[in-house]
Amino acid sequence: MVALYEQKSIADDEVLQNKKIRTESSYSKRSSDPKNKLARDAFDKENIMLTNENENKVLQAVKLASEQWKAAFNRGDSVGCAAQYEVDAVMNATPFGQFKGREAIQGFWQQLIADGFSDVDYVEPKITVINEQSAVLTSGWKMNNASGVITNELWVLQSDGSAKLREDDFAAQ
Template sequence: MTDQQELALCQAGIQAWQDAFNRQNAAGCAAQYASTCTMQARPVGMFTGTDDIRAFWQDIIDQGFSDVVYFDVVWEKHPKAGYLLSANWTMNKAFGKIHAEHWVVEQDGRARLQSDDFEILGER
């Protein structure tokens, strides 16, 4: 697989996550995470594994958050595997920063998050 093909799969992964979130589908969001993923949601806390991560996103959705948009997106090749994404984001009720999403193409050919570190910076 070329670097460009790998990057395209990682970009498809984040698009699938955004589409799931904007459809209010927490299970679809969680499906974009590797089973052993660790998610740091500052200042809320740390979540490990797809069950905890799905519950986090379900709670966010239940509170009425929607319409996520990423901007100022930067992709960098990870030194070991996959790509790191950093960006800013907005939703209908909040905004923040993605410090590092580590996307890796798994054996089934789909890219999933191996780790996720983002921060909620304020309300809108």
């Protein structure tokens, strides 16, 4: 299956617009001379490119972390699944309940794996980069004994550059 990942969103446009406003404002304080328009345009372009580069970094980190979570689940590794969550993450798993913290989340995955669930795959995943530090993944999902929908996987960049789940909302159907 070919996974489709998208990184553009309204939030992306707002980030870029806010960056442009800050850039124009800070640059215009230094010079309002129309001769400097070319330099000002180059300055704006450089800052937007930096933002796009950071957004790409978030996208790549989320893709990698999501693949690591799926690989851990598919090999029956609840510790590996839980390692993809922040320590204080919250998981809302409909109809199973809410699980707070990495330890409780690991317990959920451990029980699900023990019950014979495996072979998870995402169906038409979409990653929306929210800002230079976070992104949301939404997707359908299927496995050997169930299927459902992910409505909100909030991935956040960590200080080491990896992405971890802060929020995970999904439903079995």
